[in-house]
Amino acid sequence: MLVAYDVIVVGGGNAAFAAAASARDHGAKRVLLLEKAPREKRGGNTHFSGAIFRFRYDDVSELDRFVPDAERDYPGFHKGVQPYPLEAYRDDLMRVTQGRSDPELSTLLIESSYDTMCWMQEVGRHKFELALSVMGVRVGNEVKWPRGAMIRAVHEGVGLSKTWFETGEKLRIEIRYDTGAQRLTQDGSGRVTGVLARGPEGFATFDAKAVVLGCGGFETNPEWRLRYLGAPWDHAKVRGSNFNYGDGLKMALDIGAMPWGHWSGCHATPINAEAADYGVQNLTDKTNRLSYIFGIMLNVEGRRWVDEGADMNSFTYAKYGGMILKQPRSLVYQIFDSKVLELLEPRYATSEPFRADTLEGLVKQLKVDHIQALRTLQEYNRGAGHGGPFNPAQLDGLHTEGVDPPKTNWALKLDTPPYVAWPVTGGITFTFGGLRINRDAQVIATDWKPISGLFTCGEMVGGLFHYNYPLGTGLMSGAVFGRIAGRAAALSNA
Secondary structure, eight states: OOOOEEEEEEOOSHHHHHHHHHHHHTTOSOEEEEOSSOGGGOSGGGGGSOOEEOOOBSSGGGGTTTOTTHHHHSTTHHHHOOOBOHHHHHHHHHHHTTTOSOHHHHHHHHHHHHHHHHHHHHTSOOOEEEOHHHHOEEETTEEEOOSSOOEEETTHHHHHHHHHHHHHHHTTOEEESSOEEEEEEEOTTSOEEEEEEEETTEEEEEEEEEEEEOOOOSTTOHHHIIIIIOTTGGGOEESSOSOOSSHHHHHHHHTTBOEESOTTOEEEEEEETTOOSSOOTTTTTTTBOOOGGGSEEEETTSOOOSOTTSSOGGGTHHHHHHHHHTSGGGOEEEEEEGGGGGGSOGGGGGSOOEEESSHHHHHTTSSSOHHHHHHHHHHHHHHOOBSOOOOTTSOOOOBOSSOSSOOOSOOOOSOSSSEEEEEEEEEEEEEOOEEOBOTTOEEEBTTSSEEEEEEEOGGGBOSSOSSOOOTTHHHHHHHHHHHHHHHHHHHTTO
């Protein structure tokens, strides 16, 4: 007979560990964490992330506890960074989700974000740094930073995941690898009483006073992707973990949980078209290709198809990844000239681009309609360069005229050789559809009543993201609702 636990957490990423650590922090003595993956592939999507957290702060001095050497390392940091109060965070989230983000959950996320960062530092024992390689933009002798999303875990997703597992061991959280949850168990009243799981020894039932599901969405599952996202999502490359098949969602739906949010939506990313079908452990997020704002994108028909400069890339990349996937052959080329090469993210160095000293020579190397592609580039150059001046750190108004689609910012002419092109496709990161929860992260059933003993967090929370996603909000949501779920699960039987 297996001993009963106070709380069982299903999953092994950021949200799951936030829940497990929070449960221990709030009095749960026996906490079990079930990680479906083997030890060498542990950590879910967290391992593959850039580990950037978007959180509110009213004054830049509130960042000092996370990056105490910022002013020394980057003179002018305190003067240059803008405050990111609740209203600004809400405006960004509502703008990119077209006003559809659940108002109660989004407010809870935003209001709790700074305090949760402090809790991660203190209880989770995480260390943080400025995300220079991704978010810092050098303008002259200064580094410019976007407000809200500039701080990440040291060593990015690898460091974030490693620290959570180390913290879990120090908190005496029992971790079982190669153990995938299969079904929730319930008593006669409907209360969730544990989990049936399959591990190295076969099937076993683990009893608990409460269960937290934090095991991701269905991004790895091609059948569900086709069912909920539609074609061609069943052919998409998976940018992260190859273990997120929607197991937790299925278990919850099977006992009457309410589906909630944007089930036909997901977070996708422009990635190297030659990337593997699933995330590679040692590459993590290095297949990302997010500097498209400084160039143009051509599809195989030789046409531009989107405004590459509509907004900062942190507010467009999760949407553009899906749009790229829906282009013919799910393939586009990001084209730059030598003026902007130093502005490209270091991640571009993980693959070799096509190169040429003329645009015509570059186009001939690409799998595109050569005549139309050259015509598109010539039309773009005739219309580019209006307004400005060019400023890579902000929306600069340097735009095209007489070009369709327009480019509204950073519209430099492509006129300085050598020219380069990277082939890019759209890779799926996580799905938006999830479960309805209340303010305690307790799962709500289709009769609009909470399911006793069941909580959820991370990608399984439905309603926050619709159509798009602001960079850094996923990990922040995972930590916020993981902390809430763990606390509520621990206290539900206190």
